Amino acid sequence: MSDAEAKCLSSRSLAGQLFNIIEQNLRTGYRFSGDCALYGPCTDTARGSESWYPHVGGMFFPAGARGRVDLLADTPVQRLLWKFGEDFFVLRAFLQLVFSISLTIRLSRVKLRPLASALSKESADLCQLREKVIMRTVFWDYETDEFKMIDQRRLPGAFEILAYRDHKSVAQAITDMVVRGAPAIGAAAGFGLALAARESASTSTAGLLADLEAASAVLKAARPTAVNLAWAVDRIMRTVSPTPFQREGRGEGESPAEIRQKVLDEAQRIADEDVEINKRMAEHGATLIEDGDTVIHHCNTGALATVDWGTALGVIRTAWEQGKKIHVLVDETRPRLQGARLTAWELEQYGIPYDIISDNTAGHFLKTGGAQKCFVGSDRTAANGDVANKIGTYMLALAAHDNGVPFYPVVPTSTIDLSLAHGGLIPIEERDPAEVLGLQFEGERVAPVEAQARNIAFDVTPARLVTAIVTENGIVYPPFDVNLKKVVMS
Numbered sequence: 001m002s003d004a005e006a007k008c009l010s011s012r013s014l015a016g017q018l019f020n021i022i023e024q025n026l027r028t029g030y031r032f033s034g035d036c037a038l039y040g041p042c043t044d045t046a047r048g049s050e051s052w053y054p055h056v057g058g059m060f061f062p063a064g065a066r067g068r069v070d071l072l073a074d075t076p077v078q079r080l081l082w083k084f085g086e087d088f089f090v091l092r093a094f095l096q097l098v099f100s101i102s103l104t105i106r107l108s109r110v111k112l113r114p115l116a117s118a119l120s121k122e123s124a125d126l127c128q129l130r131e132k133v134i135m136r137t138v139f140w141d142y143e144t145d146e147f148k149m150i151d152q153r154r155l156p157g158a159f160e161i162l163a164y165r166d167h168k169s170v171a172q173a174i175t176d177m178v179v180r181g182a183p184a185i186g187a188a189a190g191f192g193l194a195l196a197a198r199e200s201a202s203t204s205t206a207g208l209l210a211d212l213e214a215a216s217a218v219l220k221a222a223r224p225t226a227v228n229l230a231w232a233v234d235r236i237m238r239t240v241s242p243t244p245f246q247r248e249g250r251g252e253g254e255s256p257a258e259i260r261q262k263v264l265d266e267a268q269r270i271a272d273e274d275v276e277i278n279k280r281m282a283e284h285g286a287t288l289i290e291d292g293d294t295v296i297h298h299c300n301t302g303a304l305a306t307v308d309w310g311t312a313l314g315v316i317r318t319a320w321e322q323g324k325k326i327h328v329l330v331d332e333t334r335p336r337l338q339g340a341r342l343t344a345w346e347l348e349q350y351g352i353p354y355d356i357i358s359d360n361t362a363g364h365f366l367k368t369g370g371a372q373k374c375f376v377g378s379d380r381t382a383a384n385g386d387v388a389n390k391i392g393t394y395m396l397a398l399a400a401h402d403n404g405v406p407f408y409p410v411v412p413t414s415t416i417d418l419s420l421a422h423g424g425l426i427p428i429e430e431r432d433p434a435e436v437l438g439l440q441f442e443g444e445r446v447a448p449v450e451a452q453a454r455n456i457a458f459d460v461t462p463a464r465l466v467t468a469i470v471t472e473n474g475i476v477y478p479p480f481d482v483n484l485k486k487v488v489m490s
Contacts, residue, residue: 136275136308138179138188140268145198147191149179152304156345167196167215174222174229177336181305182379182415183274186228189219190267193236197260205242208256212237212263224427225388225458227380227417236266271307277412277472278309285315285375285410285470291324293372296362296400298331299390300342301377301410312375312410313343315470320352328354329371331362333390335436335455359392363399374400378411385463385480386423387411391456397465406467413471413488423460431455 138149144163147170151160162178164170170192173179179188196215202208216233223229240259254262289295295316299305302313310317319326328347333339340356347354357365365371374396380388387393387409400407420426433453439446447453469476473487 136271137184137304138191138271138307140191140194140264140271147188147195149173149184149188150304151178152180152342153178155304156341164192165195166199167192168218170195171218171222174219180338181300182226182228182377183278183306183311183412184304185223185226186232186414187267187271187274187307189222189229190232190236190270191264192219193233194260194264194267197263200256203256205254205256205259208259209240209242212240212259223429225379225429228412228414231414232267232270235270236263239263239266274307274412275309277414278306278311278314279318280472281311281410281412281470282309282314282318284472284475285312285408286319286322286324288406288408288468288470288475289315289319289324289326289373292326293319293324294327294329294365294370296329296331296365296371296374296396297343298339298359298374298376298393298396299333300338300346301375302343302346304342304346305377310346311377311412312408313346315375315408315410316352317350320350326352328352329362329365330354330356331359331392331396332356333392334359335439338390359395362396366399366403366405371405374405374407376407376409378409378415379458380420380426381409381411381416381469381484382420382423382426383416383418383481383484384422385466385469385478385484386426387461387463387466387469388423388426388428388458389461391459394459394461394465397461401465407461407465408468408470409461409466410470413473416471416484416488418485418488423462426458426460428459429457431457 138147140146141148141163146163146165148161148163151162153176154160162173164173170188174185174188174192179185193212193215196212196219197208199215200208200211202211216237219233220230240254240262297312297316300313302310302317305311306314316326316328328343330343330347331339333343344354344356362371366374376387376389376393376396378387378389382388389409397407399405417426433455436453436455437445437447437451463478463480466478466480468478469480469484471487473490476483476487
């Protein structure tokens with residue numbers, strides 16, 4: 001037997017053994033608290049002492065988390081964990097089981113019954129186990145027929161999964177930024193429409209389609225700037241809309257049951273495609289990062305902003321995994337601090353070196369040679385290459401341009417809106433002033449109680465400040481009004 005075959009068999013055995021032990025702990029009444037985290041120290045004489053962390057949608061719990069499950073001193077188990085820990089499928093299984101009891105996982109102390117007690121149990125098939133337990137930022141739970149997503153407002157202090165059964169709650173969650181990031185919002189809206197199809201009590205095709213049209217309007221209004229939201233909803237509606245032939249009464253339309261299933265299938269397809277698109281963008285974009293680069297990143301564009309993997313942060317992550325020694329300067333991104341809260345949290349889990357900087361510090365690093373590249377995402381990109389993104393992106397682009405530093409938005413083609421000639425036509429969301437006025441420093445309110453504020457959520461970076469745009473179909477260079485259309489149509 002080859003080493004590769006032995007490794008595969010051992011991996012499957014360990015997967016099944018640990019999965020069965022964890023499942024047994026839950027079934028026999030050992031109840032995990034709603035406040036728990038799982039990771040364990042693994043020791044290997046060749047590699048020294050390190051830790052193994054749970055993996056969720058491409059992310060890990062922070063290394064500083066207090067919760068710990070000891071994996072004991074069983075040398076064979078530890079060796080196997082070192083060999084196959086990169087898969088992290090066992091801990092995904094654990095998390096999936098925990099969610100069936102409590103949807104909240106916090107970083108605190110919990111103990112698991114000794115894992116060595118049942119190492120002789122039969123193994124589960126690795127591939128089947130992987131399929132069973134994969135978790136994403138947004139996902140449909142086929143066992144409970146619910147839509148679920150990570151509550152990004154709680155990170156990094158708490159990890160919580162929220163479940164939804166109606167489209168209006170999903171729309172409100174999008175508005176409240178339970179989920180954010182254009183690709184993740186688009187996928188969430190798609191699953192929201194699947195919920196609307198199930199909510200409808202109509203027994204006729206026409207009635208169900210009317211209910212879906214009404215739900216589409218509610219979902220589209222949740223956040224106006226991110227084009228992926230309307231794109232996903234419209235794409236699903238096109239799949240279930242009757243053909244001209246059917247509208248003339250010359251063809252048999254689909255039944256309500258068929259439409260309901262079709263809506264969910266298309267929403268799932270959008271989510272699956274997003275992951276593959278992000279990985280393709282990451283491969284293209286990583287070619288722009290050189291070994292030793294320091295990169296400035298604005299807002300959060302990682303796995304949390306998408307279904308999985310990420311856009312701009314996905315590029316950075318891929319470059320790091322290719323072995324490039326890079327460093328990231330993380331704009332804190334006020335007022336909601338998506339950079340300081342979410343991007344820093346993700347980078348911590350990937351092991352990528354980073355520093356959080358205040359938004360108004362970026363210009364200093366760009367001028368003094370402290371950064372060689374800027375990577376950002378986009379919520380909507382116009383046909384001429386103007387890029388709408390989180391507020392503060394325009395100032396970063398100006399500083400980068402003035403100092404000759406390349407500025408790269410990473411943009412899936414679903415975010416490119418060829419119907420808008422320029423960025424001045426992109427609707428810009430203004431949010432509740434409380435997000436600005438509620439900021440505190442050392443526990444004290446920053447602004448006077450009587451103060452008023454403006455809270456613009458996005459700005460538009462002119463195409464003249466953009467070096468190139470990274471898409472899943474390749475890297476696009478000026479003239480954008482010509483080349484963006486080519487890459488979208490391809």
